[in-house]
Amino acid sequence: MSFHSLQVLLWHAAYAVIFFVGMIFAFIFMFATIAAQPHDAHNQPPPWAFFGVFGAVWLWGMGGWILNLILGIVYAIRANQGEWARYPLIGDFVLRKILPPQPM
Numbered sequence: 001m002s003f004h005s006l007q008v009l010l011w012h013a014a015y016a017v018i019f020f021v022g023m024i025f026a027f028i029f030m031f032a033t034i035a036a037q038p039h040d041a042h043n044q045p046p047p048w049a050f051f052g053v054f055g056a057v058w059l060w061g062m063g064g065w066i067l068n069l070i071l072g073i074v075y076a077i078r079a080n081q082g083e084w085a086r087y088p089l090i091g092d093f094v095l096r097k098i099l100p101p102q103p104m
Contacts, residue, residue: 004079007087007094008072014090015068019061026057 030053037044071087078085086092 003094003099004075004085006098007090008075010094011071011087011090012068015064019064022057022060026053029053 075085075087086095
């Protein structure tokens with residue numbers, strides 16, 4: 001039981017860190033494009049990067065949210081059936097590096 005909860009906790013923590021770092025880069029990029037735009041260009045539309053980068057990061061985050069939802073449902077069903085289910089990438093790390101050796 002601790003294996004399943006720990007791998008889900010690490011999975012969501014990694015997702016949150018990646019999403020927030022992406023948002024920070026998006027905001028830095030957006031404000032840099034605003035600062036680089038000439039001040040006398042009042043009749044011009046905003047730079048494409050202002051909305052494009054934020055939209056790309058938002059789509060990336062929503063894709064991750066959908067992935068988290070699907071993985072949560074699938075692995076909750078597996079764990080409820082008594083399977084020793086491992087999340088991709090995180091499951092092996094939790095099993096070998098964090099938890100003490102356990103019988104399977």
